[in-house]
Amino acid sequence: MPAARPRLLYVTDLAYQARGRRYCDEDIHLTSRLRAHFDLALCHPLDAAALMDGHDAVVVRNSGPVLGYQREYDAFRAQALAAGTRVYNPLTGKADMAGKQYLLDLSAAGFPVIPTVDSIADVHRLPAAERYVVKPKLGADSLGLRIVTGSRLAESAAGDVLIQPCIDxxxxxxxxxxxxxxxxxxxxxxxxxxxxxxxxxxxxxxxxxxxxxxxxxxxxxxxxxxxxxxxxxxxxxxxxxxDLNPYLSLDALPEETRDAFTGAFTASLSRFARGVLSPA
Structure with missing residues (x-):
């Protein structure tokens, strides 16, 4: 049974370097507010699997792109799923949490998505463009993203990649x-x-x-x-x-909006850690 104050393991890489953003500031702010409601411990993503036992929920926040520690992340997922550990966000996400295949699936299903294919042979299905975006299916934070001309597309699109028209x-x-x-x-x-x-x-x-x-x-x-x-x-x-660990850009918000978000996040985490069914 969960304790009176739920115990959270908050996963973050406070040293992660991102262009033009300080991820650590966001997690310092959030955890300073969450401590009023939870017994809280912070850890690096590489330590999450070893430390998650004994907590009512594991919160994955600004943990950085998992490409840098894919093996360890896969082991964390497998261990959490096998043990029934509550992970926030839940590990059932079908979007970036599972790679970029969803862009192909949603594009094929007629959703309003930038048209996307994963093979040079299918480029004819895209709107004609002078330039194309080529990015890894397992990419994150713009890692590996390239913008190339149509004449160089064939040599640039080898491997497990997505191809999209470059839209102005x-x-x-x-x-x-x-x-x-x-x-x-x-x-x-x-x-x-x-x-x-x-x-x-x-x-x-x-x-x-x-x-x-x-x-x-x-x-x-x-x-x-x-x-x-x-x-x-x-x-x-x-x-x-x-849907894995979205950066929130809280520093761009007015104080009242930032406070309202923090309150909604806290309430959601409290329900989640106690095993309350989603109100959705």
């Missing part, structure tokens, strides 16, 4: 959810400066777009970030659905 979008916008509840949106007005973010007033149509992917993933619990780009015709196209 108006801006990128991200929608942040706790469980299935929308929290806030941020956008980058300048496409060349992806992480210079500002609050964005999401419209009803924007949220309808984002909720399609939240509903599709059907996590029940957890934090998800729906990343999209605004096409020249005004429509939104999915760039990625981050």
């Amino acid at each position: 979008f108006v801006h990128e916008v991200s929608f942040y959810f706790v469980d299935d509840d929308f929290q806030y949106a941020l956008y980058a007005p300048d496409p060349r400066r992806r992480w210079e973010l500002r609050p964005y007033a999401a419209t009803a149509a924007d949220l309808e777009f984002a909720r399609r992917f939240i509903d599709w993933n059907d996590l029940g619990y957890g934090i998800q970030r729906v990343d999209a780009c605004r096409a020249p015709d005004g429509s939104l196209l999915l760039v990625e659905l981050e």
